[in-house]
Structures are given as structure tokens and as C-alpha cells.
Amino acid sequence: MNYNWNWPILMETSVDGTGTYLDSLLWGLWWTVGTSLLAWAIALLLGGVIGTLRSLPGRVATIGNAYVELFRNIPLLVQMFLWYFVVPELLPESLGHWLKTLPNSSFVTAVLALGFYTSSRVAVQVTSGIFALPRGQRMAGTALGLTLPQTYRYVILPQALRIVIPPLTNEFVNVVKNSAVALTIGLMELTASARSMQEFTFQVFEAFTVATLLYLALNMIVVRLMRYIERRTAVPGLIAVGGLSAGGK
Amino acid sequence: MFDAFDFDVIQRSWVYLFQTGMAFTLKLTLFAMIGGIVLGTLLAMMRLASNPLLSRAATAYVNFIRAIPLVLVIFWFYFLVPYIGAWLIGADQPIAVGAFTSSLVTFILFEAAYYCEIMRAGIQSIPRGQVWAGQALGMNYWQTMSYIVLPQAFRNMLPVLLTQTIVLFQDVSLVYVLSITDFVGAASKVAHRDGRLVEMYLFVALVYFVMCFGLSQLVKRLNRKVAVIR
Numbered sequence: 248m249n250y251n252w253n254w255p256i257l258m259e260t261s262v263d264g265t266g267t268y269l270d271s272l273l274w275g276l277w278w279t280v281g282t283s284l285l286a287w288a289i290a291l292l293l294g295g296v297i298g299t300l301r302s303l304p305g306r307v308a309t310i311g312n313a314y315v316e317l318f319r320n321i322p323l324l325v326q327m328f329l330w331y332f333v334v335p336e337l338l339p340e341s342l343g344h345w346l347k348t349l350p351n352s353s354f355v356t357a358v359l360a361l362g363f364y365t366s367s368r369v370a371v372q373v374t375s376g377i378f379a380l381p382r383g384q385r386m387a388g389t390a391l392g393l394t395l396p397q398t399y400r401y402v403i404l405p406q407a408l409r410i411v412i413p414p415l416t417n418e419f420v421n422v423v424k425n426s427a428v429a430l431t432i433g434l435m436e437l438t439a440s441a442r443s444m445q446e447f448t449f450q451v452f453e454a455f456t457v458a459t460l461l462y463l464a465l466n467m468i469v470v471r472l473m474r475y476i477e478r479r480t481a482v483p484g485l486i487a488v489g490g491l492s493a494g495g496k
Numbered sequence: 497m498f499d500a501f502d503f504d505v506i507q508r509s510w511v512y513l514f515q516t517g518m519a520f521t522l523k524l525t526l527f528a529m530i531g532g533i534v535l536g537t538l539l540a541m542m543r544l545a546s547n548p549l550l551s552r553a554a555t556a557y558v559n560f561i562r563a564i565p566l567v568l569v570i571f572w573f574y575f576l577v578p579y580i581g582a583w584l585i586g587a588d589q590p591i592a593v594g595a596f597t598s599s600l601v602t603f604i605l606f607e608a609a610y611y612c613e614i615m616r617a618g619i620q621s622i623p624r625g626q627v628w629a630g631q632a633l634g635m636n637y638w639q640t641m642s643y644i645v646l647p648q649a650f651r652n653m654l655p656v657l658l659t660q661t662i663v664l665f666q667d668v669s670l671v672y673v674l675s676i677t678d679f680v681g682a683a684s685k686v687a688h689r690d691g692r693l694v695e696m697y698l699f700v701a702l703v704y705f706v707m708c709f710g711l712s713q714l715v716k717r718l719n720r721k722v723a724v725i726r
Contacts, residue, residue, distance in 0.1 A: 316709055319708075320704065320705045320708035320712065321701045321704050322667070324669045324670055324672060324680060325697065325700055325704060328684075328693075328697045328700075329697055329698070329701055332693040332697055333693070333697050333698060336694045337694070420563070423565075424563075424564065424565040424566070425565070426565075427565035427566075427568060428565075428567060428670065430567065430673070431672060438565060438567050438568045438571070441568070445571075445575075451575040452575070452576075455572050458568060459564055459572075462563060462564045462565065463560075463563050466564075
């Protein structure tokens with residue numbers, strides 16, 4: 248392969264003059280982290296609520312299911328476009344104008360799009376977590392004279408929200424990866440910064456190698472963090488905590 | 497609310513949207529699915545192999561691919577494939593590779609990591625006695641795999657493989673970042689030419705929703721059928 252490697256390019260001043268190329272890649276990393284964290288917060292909150300609704304008896308479950316199907320069956324890229332190009336036009340004129348002229352409108356739209364998209368996936372996990380509990384838990388709540396909201400508040404959710412943490416690790420990793428799609432609406436996150444460095448310097452592989460390594464590092468941090476939370480919040484008495492062979496405690 | 501909108505733009509352009517755009521999307525999805533499943537199955541067999549070198553290499557590949565965003569992988573291969581091609585045929589200049597070939601290679605290599613995990617679960621769900629039965633009949637590794645284990649694994653995993661294919665169908669929209677005329681790319685070209693972003697993107701979302709929702713309902717029905725027999 249006759250490609251001219253030029254690693255010192257990373258230390259050269261970038262075209263916009265604000266720092267080196269490495270600096271602009273690190274700025275991209277921060278945008279990726281910021282977008283992912285805010286979107287993850289939205290996703291957890293909405294996903295928790297929708298996931299709980301889906302497990303309830305009656306018509307509310309249908310609304311929850313419709314929500315999940317809506318956000319799951321449209322590609323994330325198209326959802327980004329909808330939030331960025333379409334939503335401001337459908338809102339009342341003054342509100343739409345305000346949205347379009349926000350200083351960081353692509354950041355705000357990316358967070359919303361990614362948050363709602365991921366919330367549907369979180370909701371699916373939360374619902375299956377609730378259904379994974381033994382039926383007896385719900386019955387025990389009823390036997391104690393708890394109302395349905397009380398059963399959820401004191402019996403079901405404290406357990407269900409903890410047993411879904413391992414599958415949610417995967418979704419957290421996905422949020423970080425999916426935030427790269429926001430480059431299509433002009434957010435200068437990590438992939439976009441690598442792309443623009445490539446365009447200005449023609450050093451394709453250096454730019455993408457650094458971006459790849461940064462993504463791998465982020466991925467590792469997310470997995471470690473979630474493992475830690477998983478250990479701290481594990482439900483005592485389940486196989487997940489003591490292993491199959493551990494004695495009863 | 498929709499008074500100011502002009503939905504005629506869809507009627508004017510739908511032949512282009514579907515004949516050029518959707519045809520590309522479907523073709524890429526189909527070929528990437530076939531290539532991805534074949535490569536993914538091989539990777540799964542490697543991951544489960546007793547040779548530690550093979551299984552570690554496959555595990556490293558799968559974990560690596562699953563840790564980086566598809567958009568970044570698309571860019572990587574867009575620039576890398578010409579060099580790989582040159583290396584393969586021994587040319588000293590990077591060769592020109594078409595948009596379709598480049599994105600096909602990308603999607604096969606990327607989705608193989610995901611299909612691999614599905615096939616690994618499928619193979620692991622087969623009782624070990626099946627393998628022993630094959631060996632007792634005097635079959636070698638490849639015969640046991642292709643006549644006994646894989647047909648059952650495929651059958652059990654068919655719904656999951658198809659669900660992953662729906663994900664792949666949605667992922668193909670990301671070739672937009674290379675300005676390729678897939679369905680989204682075609683719609684966005686028309687949208688920008690005619691200044692009809694709202695109408696076009698709503699239409700694109702509707703088409704994707706109908707197709708993906710319909711397919712996922714079919715997979716659900718198939719899932720019930722496969723589940724009954726076991």
C-alpha cells in the first residue's frame with residue numbers, strides 16, 4: 248500500500264486556526280459525549296415511563312406499543328431529518344422560527360431525535376424486565392392490599408429497573424455510536440471532525456484511526472461504568488448476584 | 497395546517513424515487529444480507545472453534561466492529577476499499593471502486609459481526625448430542641455442520657435473522673453520507689431541488705414505516721409458527 252503516512256499532521260494548526268487538528272478531534276469527542284449523555288437521559292426517562300405503560304392492563308398499553316412501533320420503524324437518519332427540517336415547519340410560526348435560529352439548533356435536534364429514538368428501545372427492555380419478574384410479585388402486592396400504582400412503586404419497578412441494567416448497557420453503547428448520525432444535520436461531533444480533517448489534509452487514515460481509538464475508549468468507559476452500576480444495584484438473592492453455586496443468603 | 501404544502505411533488509417524482517432510489521436500497525439490503533449471513537456464520541464457527549487463535553481473532557473482530565459507529569465504518573471503507581483492491585490485483589495506484597461495490601463491502605463486513613452473534617446463539621442452542629450423532633455416523637466437521645447443526649440453527653434463528661435484516665434495511669439509509677442515490681438520497685435530491693423538504697421527508701418516513709412495520713409483523717407471525725413445533 249503506497250499511502251503517505253503523516254502522523255505529525257495531528258499537531259499542526261487546523262484550518263480554522265483555533266488549535267491543532269488533534270484539538271478539533273477532541274472537541275468533536277466532547278460534542279459526541281454531550282449529545283450522547285443528554286439523549287441518554289431523555290431515553291431513560293421516556294423509555295421508563297413508556298415501558299411501564301406497556302406492561303399495564305388495558306388501553307394504555309396500546310398507546311405505549313404504538314409509540315414504540317413509530318420510533319422503531321423509521322431509520323434514525325430520517326428521524327433526524329424530521330426533527331431538523333420538518334418539525335419547525337409544522338409548529339406555530341414563531342416557535343418554529345425560534346427553533347431554527349437557535350445558536351446550536353443541530354445539537355438540540357440531534358439530542359431530541361436520538362433521545363426519542365433510543366427511548367423506544369429502552370421501553371422495550373423495561374417492559375420485558377417487568378414481565379420477567381415472577382407473577383407472584385404482583386400477586387403479593389395485591390394480597391398486601393396495595394393499589395396498582397403502589398404495587399408498581401414499591402414492588403415491581405424497584406426490581407424491574409434493576410434487572411434491565413445489563414441489556415441497557417448495550418443501548419448506552421448504541422447511543423454513543425448512533426450520535427455519529429448527527430453529522431448529517433451538521434453537528435460537529437467526532438466522526439464529523441475526523442471527516443473534515445480528512446477533507447482539509449487528505450490524511451484519511453490518520454484522522455479515522457484517531458476517531459476509531461476515541462470511540463473504542465468511550466465504549467470501554469461506558470461498559471465499565473454500567474458494570475459498576477450493575478454491581479451496586481444488583482437485586483440480592485438472584486442468580487446474577489451470587490452465581491448458580493453460591494449458598495443462600 | 498397543510499395548506500401551504502405541495503404534495504404533488506411526490507406524484508411528480510415517485511418513479512425516480514422508487515426506480516432509482518428504492519431499487520438501490522433493496523438491492524444493497526439483499527446482497528448485504530446474503531453476504532453478511534454467510535460471513536457471519538463462518539465467523540460464528542470460528543468463535544466456537546477449539547483453536548484459540550481462530551476464536552480469539554473472530555471475537556476481536558466482532559467486538560471491534562460492534563464498538564464503532566456505522567457512519568465511521570462507511571467512511572473507513574469508502575477510502576480503504578480502493579487501496580485493498582489495488583493490493584489484491586497488485587496495482588500500484590488505488591483503483592476506482594463504484595459506490596455500490598464500496599458500500600456493499602462495507603455492509604457485508606459490518607453486518608457480519610451482528611449476524612455472527614445471532615448464529616453463535618443459534619449454534620449454541622443445538623443439543624450437543626446432535627454433534628455426537630453426526631460424528632458417530634462418521635461425518636467430519638464440515639459435514640456435521642452443514643447437514644446437521646447449521647440447518648437447525650438457521651431454522652431456529654430465522655426470525656432473529658430477519659429482524660436483523662430489517663435493521664440492515666434501515667441502516668442502508670446511512671449511505672446518504674457518501675451522497676449515494678439510495679431512497680433517502682433520491683428523496684433529498686428532489687426535496688432540495690424543489691424546495692419541498694417537509695413533504696418529501698414526511699413521505700420517506702411514511703414509506704419506511706409501512707415497509708418496516710409490515711415486515712416486522714410478518715416476522716412475528718413466522719416466529720409463532722417456528723415456536724410451535726419446538
